[in-house]
Amino acid sequence: MKLAKFKQPNGLVAAGIVEGDSIQALDLSAGKFEALSDLLDAKDIPAAVDYLPKRDPHSLDNVQLLPPIDRQEVWAAGVTYKRSQTARMEESEAAASCYDRVYVADRPELFLKATPHRVRGEGQELRIRTDATWNVPEPEVTLVLNSRMQIVGYTIGNDMSSRDIEGENPLYLPQAKVYDQCAGLGPWITLSSDMPPREQMTIDLQIQRGDDVVFEQATDAAQMARSFEDLASWLGRDNSFPNGVFLMTGTGIVPGSDFTLAAGDVVRISIAGIGTLTNSIVQG
Ligand code: DO4
Ligand code: MG
Known part of the structure; x- marks a missing residue:
């Protein structure tokens, strides 16, 4: 459903x-x-x-x-795939050991990604910060949790990120991640009972610029170093969500260091069992 x-x-x-x-x-x-x-x-x-x-x-x-969100917060996990660990270590020499350690640590990286007014849905525009020069979309399986922290559904998430800001200093992470139109969610929620098993949850990212596809890559949720349930249980520690919460589970796809998103790009993220979330990119 x-x-x-x-x-x-x-x-x-x-x-x-x-x-x-x-x-x-x-x-x-x-x-x-x-x-x-x-x-x-x-x-x-x-x-x-x-x-x-x-x-x-x-x-x-x-x-x-519209994005399938009402009053929920959107949280995100980080460095849950090997590719995210290596990309972050390349991006920030100073913070390389933080990313290296969190990939294998018991406690995951979790951060508050967005409140509802910062979220956009299918066909709506996502934003690149005006003060950022190196930006990427992050295609993420996103858990839909009820107030009892049960995973009731899944949707597609785009954790838009400014790599130059995050790479300059890890303390700038909230600015690299949280701003107007920083999060894509949608196109809808598939209830958990209708999702394929994790090994079959393929994740595809395509970025189109004009008539050209300038980036395309696929992975699957089985490449994740943590389980969805583990992430949800860490998020719920001493933390309550009376309206439920969305949890982006981290990216397994990060374009190479020579790639940055540009205004006018169209980002398509497809996840098996859900569908495709399409957003065009604006800046300023
Ligand atoms: O540590 C920075 C953020 C990581 C992230 O958003 C991801 O791995 O998806
Ligand atoms: Mg992310």
């Missing part, structure tokens, strides 16, 4: 269920849910969705999808 947030042709925002090429708005109020995040907190989500009245279906082509 795939759940989304979207703007209906009448302009009203709704939660919806996606089936094939169409989406049906759900009458959340019939289940006393105020928002999609409340539905995601239900004990039995498929049963709750079955119970809710549904409106006439719309073609996905005729609606604007």
Whole structure:
């Protein structure tokens, strides 16, 4: 089952269920849910969705999808794949040992990535900071956790990052990672029961510039050095999320040091079991 947030042709925002090429708005109020995040907190989500009245279906082509977030925070894990460890060690000589040690440490790197107003969804623009010169998208399997820290679904995340700022000094990480339009989420949430096993969760990144594909690479979630459950349990230590939380699980794809994103680029991230998240890039 795939759940989304979207703007209906009448302009009203709704939660919806996606089936094939169409989406049906759900009458959340019939289940006393105020928002999609409340539905995601239900004990039995498929049963709750079955119970809710549904409106006439719309073609996905005729609606604007929105990021599937309401009041949740977005957190992110770092250096969970070998490729991220090596890329970070190249980018910052001074901090190389931090990245080397955190890759094998028991405690993962976890950081607050975004609040809802900094997040963009399918077809919306993501931003490069005006004061950054070396930028990349980071395609990440993103866990959807309810308030009980159970992994109820998965979505696609783009952890936009300014490598020059992060590389200059690791204390600049929040500035390299957190700013307006810094996080992509979407196009929807696939419930956990409908996701393929981790070994089959392929992750593909494609970056298009004009008519050319300037970067393309694939990996899969089995390359991750940690489990999703381990990351979720560290995030929940002495930390509560009454509305649930999104957790980006780190990138396994980092373009080479000679590559930077440019305004006008189109970034496509595909993850098996979910779909494709497409965002164009702006700067300034
Ligand atoms: O340590 C810096 C951030 C790492 C990160 O975002 C990642 O590995 O995905
Ligand atoms: Mg990342």
